[in-house]
Amino acid sequence: MRRELVELVKRKLQVALHDFDSKALACAREAWKDISPAPNCPAIADVMKIMHAAIANGLTERSRLCLDVVIETVSPFKKSLSKKIAEEIMEVVKQFFPKEHFQVVAHQTYEVYKRAQAPTNKLNKRIFENEHALIVLTEANISRQAMYRVRTALDELLLQERSAHPSWWKRLLSGFWKFLAFPLVKWALTLIGAVITAFVLHALGLGGV
8 A cells, every 4th residue: 555655646746746847937937028129129137037936836826736646646645654664755845846947947047048139238247146046945945844734734634634533552552541549549638538528527527526
């Protein structure tokens, strides 16, 4: 079951994220559409900002999709989930968040300007590098948050299953308390109460009447 569950998560992520990535990358490339030799060609700073927003939105939606796929896949089999399986699932999830997934498109923007023979006043390499660095940072942060959310969700499923099916010694302790310890404690408290009552009555001179 361990291997089958991990492989199922991997296959479902491949299908879901392949289609999503194609659309998200196409959306990011839309920022290139107005790059041309014309005087009204947008400055590279503006294009990179548009691309930054598109990539951030795409990565955020991708993170939600990844979380949904993992939870929907694992939940029906949470009785078989263990810490080891959770770790293996996380290794699979990490494969779908490589360091340079969406930022490759951003990196190509400078060459797109060069090939389009855009006006030189629209192309500032230092500005491009600064904007590209921000995109790299954004992708790293969103990817890290995505993996943290998946890990937290898996931990929650593990906790739910552990609470629903406590270990044998906890069940034994619970049975001991219910059928033996609790009645003894109840009897002892009743006896102590009777002794205290008798002592009070004796102190007040009411005992032995």
